Amino acid sequence: MKLKQLESLLGNLQQFSNPKVELEQYPTGPHIASRMLYMAENSYGDVTEKVVADFGCGCGTLGAAAALMGAEQVFGIDVDSESLEMATANAEDLELDIEFVQCDIRNLGWRGSSVDTVVMNPPFGTRRKGADMEFLCAALKIASGAVYSLHKTSTRDHIKRAALRDFGAKTAEVLCELRFDVPQLYKFHKKKEVDVAVDLWRFEPKD
Amino acid sequence: MRLLTHNMLSSNIKGVVNGFPLRIEAEKVIHKEVDLNPDFLRNIFSKIEWRALSDAARSLGYAELPEEAEESMLDSDEFLGKFHHALLEIHLEEGALVCPETGRKFSVSKGIPNMLLHEDEV
Numbered sequence: 001m002k003l004k005q006l007e008s009l010l011g012n013l014q015q016f017s018n019p020k021v022e023l024e025q026y027p028t029g030p031h032i033a034s035r036m037l038y039m040a041e042n043s044y045g046d047v048t049e050k051v052v053a054d055f056g057c058g059c060g061t062l063g064a065a066a067a068l069m070g071a072e073q074v075f076g077i078d079v080d081s082e083s084l085e086m087a088t089a090n091a092e093d094l095e096l097d098i099e100f101v102q103c104d105i106r107n108l109g110w111r112g113s114s115v116d117t118v119v120m121n122p123p124f125g126t127r128r129k130g131a132d133m134e135f136l137c138a139a140l141k142i143a144s145g146a147v148y149s150l151h152k153t154s155t156r157d158h159i160k161r162a163a164l165r166d167f168g169a170k171t172a173e174v175l176c177e178l179r180f181d182v183p184q185l186y187k188f189h190k191k192k193e194v195d196v197a198v199d200l201w202r203f204e205p206k207d
Numbered sequence: 208m209r210l211l212t213h214n215m216l217s218s219n220i221k222g223v224v225n226g227f228p229l230r231i232e233a234e235k236v237i238h239k240e241v242d243l244n245p246d247f248l249r250n251i252f253s254k255i256e257w258r259a260l261s262d263a264a265r266s267l268g269y270a271e272l273p274e275e276a277e278e279s280m281l282d283s284d285e286f287l288g289k290f291h292h293a294l295l296e297i298h299l300e301e302g303a304l305v306c307p308e309t310g311r312k313f314s315v316s317k318g319i320p321n322m323l324l325h326e327d328e329v
Binding site for chain 2: 013049051072073075079081087088096099100101102103104107108109110111112113114170
């Protein structure tokens with residue numbers, strides 16, 4: 001699948017109608033989602049015919065992108081039932097077979113090494129400190145091949161140190177810096193649109 | 208929920224030592240046909256807890272899987288077909304997953320298992 005085609009298919013997905021601030025629900029836009037999965041496949045071969053899990057899947061954009069890029073099985077995991085309903089509808093619209101599980105990533109009971117790749121746009125941890133780290137820690141435990149994640153560029157050093165030293169990652173690499181358009185979703189947003197610099201990371205868990 | 212998913216999930220309640228496999232209580236089971244991919248089945252085979260899969264399939268009315276399986280069986284198209292069906296085509300749509308140690312039920316609704324824990328279970 002071509003990048004443009006992927007982006008345009010993802011552009012048709014429904015996004016949060018009532019985002020929940022405590023969960024830091026920001027939609028992953030089609031521009032970022034398509035580039036993330038396209039790069040994961042074309043530079044590293046981490047998607048096609050792989051088992052991919054989307055942590056904190058929200059409306060399911062990254063999971064859908066993985067399925068469109070030829071993942072053999074996609075799991076979408078989120079704590080919020082409204083998000084999962086929307087993600088289910090989005091998957092059905094695109095005729096994708098995605099398995100959804102409602103769970104708090106911190107308490108996920110997942111057996112074995114079936115998941116090759118975890119993709120995620122975790123909460124940035126601005127509302128609840130450390131939320132981004134909990135996601136990263138869980139992802140590195142469950143993925144057997146690679147973890148792709150978005151984190152604020154301002155936290156780059158911290159992320160790298162935590163991944164390598166605390167969570168046992170073998171590698172931690174920033175693939176590119178992206179602009180994340182956070183639209184004015186919440187009342188506390190004063191500006192109409194906030195442009196946040198985020199890093200697209202690729203981590204490899206230890207063998 | 209596919210039985211593939213059931214094969215990965217375990218009860219993560221605080222204090223539970225062996226939360227796998229979750230027992231299944233089925234209210235509604237549906238079948239959805241999907242294309243068979245032999246390479247995927249061969250890949251995933253080593254990651255499947257076979258007994259849990261064959262027991263789960265049987266509890267949902269599909270008794271065609273042998274109780275034990277080994278890699279050489281993947282050469283048989285007949286075996287692949289049954290493995291494929293049990294793993295990917297049988298869906299638990301409504302029902303519950305039950306923690307084997309505590310009996311706590313995790314509901315499954317519209318095909319989505321709810322594995323959220325209560326505050327005192329974390």
